[in-house]
Amino acid sequence: MTVESATRRVVAEPTGPAREKAFAHALDVLRDRRDEFAQAHHVPRDYIDLLKKAGLYRASTPEQFGGEPMAPSDFMRRIEDISAVDPATGWVASFGSSLVYLAALPVQTQKKLFADGADLTYAGGLFPMHEAEKVDGGYLCTGTWQFASGCMGADILGIGLAGGPETEGKPITALVDPADVEIVDNWDVAGMKGTGSHAIRADRLFVPEEMTFIRGGASQIDEPLTRYPSLAYAAQVLAVVTLGAARGAIDFAITIGGANASITGGQAKGNRPAYKAGIARAEAELRSARAYFYEATDAVWAKAVADELITVDDQADLRLAATHAAHVGRSVVLQVFDVVGTGAIYANHPLQRYLQDALVPAQHAMLQTNTYEAVGALMLGLEAGIPSFP
Incomplete structure (x- = not known):
């Protein structure tokens, strides 16, 4: 390929109200089209263009090439919001972070790649x-x-x-x-x-x-986002999709919990002890995992901004927080599925979207159960047992 063929001329809206409006519009369109995307088995280019206009595909382009790098927490909160509507689209949008890998390219190649625009997918x-x-x-x-x-x-x-x-x-x-x-x-x-x-x-x-x-080579660009651990970030942006899915599932369960009566004629589901306790526990577990996730992220980001040494322990903490988020998020969605009851077994039930999608991130190689073991090994001064970990 030639670098001249790499970019499509779609440009993010200006930072501020216009970009916020573009992001809100993208979420509205997603609510209308998420079933279409699932049936097509991909997110189409015209919707990717909406995400570009919302700034998600310049969020990891180096500033020196016209990008507007976002702090990892800010970017991942965007991915959470998308995933609360449709986790699969959140997964695709999360790769707006992946341009950090390209920082290992020769600088002249990067300059040519971004010559016609910072919004690269x-x-x-x-x-x-x-x-x-x-x-x-x-x-x-x-x-x-x-x-x-x-x-x-x-x-x-x-x-x-x-x-x-x-x-x-x-x-x-x-x-x-x-x-x-x-x-x-x-x-x-x-x-x-x-x-x-x-x-x-x-x-x-x-x-x-x-x-x-x-892959994983030294960055040729020195900016805060290129100092942030790229492999850990790759795991994080996938894990945060599960947090968004869990939020979407809980919000849905709260909405339907206010129904007047169940299909059997009994009291409203939301007035049953198991439903009330289940939703409360799910909320607490989600917010606890989320708090740890962003706490670890912000601590390492502060080091990246200050150009301080980011240690193996720092990277391991990011990996642990990411794995924990993926596994807790999955558990939360399963808890919500449990309390919602029989109706959720139907293929067209809204909760199925969150259930089926939330099972996937923790299956990813970067978030599987063995990453808990790898972090534990490092904590004990042992070998992680996984190549290139953390």
């Missing part, structure tokens, strides 16, 4: 990593890469190549034009249907070396 299908043929000036890439969330609306895609001694074993990401690869429509899942996490296929596609970078 990036999606990656990085695994399984494939061996690429090294040729003069770059790589010939062949393979199929899975789980490219948001690929149907992306301006630029990343594919994973196996590293070697020169990368200290770290993987290489090669940036490609969506027009140069095949999107394999294989996203047939029970939860997060709308994320469009299809596969990417390429056959001897040439990628110039300047369009590649080491």
